[in-house]
Amino acid sequence: MAAEPVPAQALRRGRLPRWACQTSLFQLREPAFWLYLLLLVGTGLQAVSQQESLRAMSPSGWALSWLLLLLYLVPVFTVVYLLDAYEREPLSLVFGALLWGAVAATSLAGLANHDWGAVVARLLGPDVASRWTAALTAPLVEETLKAIGVVLIYLIARSEINGVVDGFVYGAMVGLGFAVVENVFYFVGQFGGQPAGVIGGFFIRVLASGLYGHVLYTGLTGMGIAWFVTRTDQRLARRLLVAGGLCLVAVLAHFLWNSPLLNLLPTGEVTPVEQLVAIPLAAAVKGVPFLVVVVLLVALARQQERRWLRAAAAGELGGPALLPEELKVLERPGRRWQARRALRRRSGRRAAALLKRLHRQQLSLAMLRTRLSDDDAPDLVSQRQRIAQTRDALRAAVAGSPAAA
């Protein structure tokens, strides 16, 4: 089988990513890993003591805060993790990013925000500081500390960030960890810590505005970092401009969120029903435009990955391992899921499981092609054999199913 040239469109948009490399967090020979570990352990002690003091303030409020935030953490984690349609990031790195946000970034931000707040108070006076410190310090301090987490993940496992979507996944995970721990602090420390206060805090900070915060800011920063490190075909100035621009947008969105500008939150005597409507609306005014921007950017990045997949699979297309109609299904996670569901209905669970395995193997084949130039490379040959075996097993499962009988 001759390798087909990579489509020109894909080439115009930079080199194909080097997929099919799975690297774990535990890279003992990488200095970045040891710096990451040192900072995580150092700040971990502070984070544990902060959680203990919050628990001492209100044991029931603290436990309820964590319980409610798990209800936020799990679905957001799942959605972000599944965003990468073709090559999911190694879980150790994903959890590493989450931990950086939850432990190191929050602890260091606590120290730095306090000191930079004192600088703002000295320069602008306490009156201005009381209204503007959160907007002037937190966006720069927190976005930088969270971005450092993404940079460390990249330095630990360079081969894992090979597209803008990867940067979004790691950035969003850092932001998610940060948001959860920060919310526990707010629920117990600022909303009174009693169950009613915690539920009120959960409504304001998660239900009404949970879509707009740290997950998006750091997701965007992560996209910028990923663009910088993957688009080496571009001039350095352009890479810096795009990456810096994306990071700046994240900082500006955080600034707007924390500032008194466009603050439409209800004040004075407001009935609970009015609060239920007014708070989400006020949050939406500041958050929705930025959410739309990030969703569009992620959609564009996923479209680019689809083009990469087509380019990577081009050399296999039409061969026994990958048929053109299979690629159409393969390139969209929704179509893969629908195909498996239809097969499960028709031919049972085993056939659906085999189809899932076939999809995974075909994706791996395409990934392998991004780093193996020779058509007869042993890894490619054995992957094609695995696909052939799975295809045979799938045919047998379909033929032996009650529907076929």
Added chain:
Amino acid sequence: MQEEQPPSAGSRPRRWLPLAGVVLCLAAVVLGGRVAASALTVPGPPVQVAPGISVRPLSGWRVVGQGTGVLLTRGSGSLSVLPTGDADPATLAGEYARQVLRPNAQGLTLSRGLQTVRLPSGLAGVSFAYQGTFRGQGREMPLQGEVTVVVGQRDGVVFDAWAQPEVYEYERADVQTMIQTAEVG
């Protein structure tokens, strides 16, 4: 047959240089605020409160009252420095809350227990926080504050700092610096 290798770990400078950048960036963000805040905090000449007791107002603070003690302000926040006898700091703190704060406040709440404070001179004392609505200048105003009592060799001093609740957090660093640099005989 030629197989491309996965990306290697990189040469030494390429591994260490970005890491040095990360460390520098971290230091600038985490320690930069402290360095900048100390550079901006310039103590003025000492103001005599009583024999052996003086306080150094930071830039932006001015003396607005001087009698049995000294009242400093920078508009949004105030610090009263009152000389006292040399009793036990905890007793003095309790008396101050009973005789000065409580009669002038509605809905006064005090922090639980007393915090121990230690000045760079080695003197020890106690502090507590409070919040309530205080009467003054013909109107009532919600205030948040902190009382610190330090007793020296011969005399003691009560530092009472207050501001509106939303502002107090931003006065606190200045107040603490002025308490730390005060001279108590």
